[in-house]
Amino acid sequence: MKQISAFIQKELLECMRTGKCIFMLILFVIFGIMNPAFAKLTPWLIDIMSDSFSNMGLSVEKVTVDALTSWMQFCKNYPFTIIILLLMFCNTLSAEYQTGTLINVITKGMNRWKIVLSKSIVIFAFWTAGYLLIFGITYGYNAYFWDNNIVSCLAFFAVCYYLAGIWLISLMIFMSTVFNSNSSVILSVGGIFLGIYLIGMLPKIDKYLPWYLLDSSKLLINDGSISDYRFAVVITILSVIINIVAAVFCFSRKSTL
């Protein structure tokens, strides 16, 4: 436990000193503010564009925005958030392989599984804090401008999107233990995600895939019920555990550090 907490401290210190921490914090705040901002600015933008639309023969009616527009914007911005987080942390192990800094720690007697576990905890903590920040800011602005009660199942929707992020991060940690370079880690995570997205196009299987969690935005407009997502939630949680166990397994057998 002492070793894990020491390694977590080292990771956090590294994040602070390399500027990752502050950069991610500001970026999450910006993303959080942008969701309601886009929703609020939509009528104004359409108003400006309406002249050119009417020249093209399109008539624009008055657009009404509410909390739902803002939450839909949250769904659209979500992929950027998770992609930036993955890009920032894809070098978590590969940078250490390249500089050889892990060799000292391991020869001093640190168990390999503790390294993977503490790195995972730090990235999960970053995602949790960032997600709470984005969600909290969006929720706060929505409550101020509109009314959050018009959307249904908001809490479950939030958990689904959070879990999808956790799943992608666990996949990235697993891939970092398999491959040695940043680009292969990102490409393999992207490849697996694309593969699962394509499998998800098959109508009967899609409910069982982690990808399906991102479909939970339908719940906000009362389309479907929470029980539709029970398989996807269980499979995603299992998949996260399997990814971490596989990462520990691969890392303990890795010969090139």
Next chain:
Amino acid sequence: MKYISEILPFLIPLIIAELVLFVFTIRHILTHENYKCGNRMLWIIVAIVGMGFIGPILYFTLGREDA
């Protein structure tokens, strides 16, 4: 005028956050000698042209050295 007062609650924090991010990025570029690719001038131009958040994202994902 009514519109501006309506958007002020998120305009002010957004501008402050983007300015802080911009200053932080420029400071990071100026205090570091080596980058993954490109040179100092290129990253300063990228940070200024992509002001807001595109420039800083590009710098921190592609330009910032790991060590």
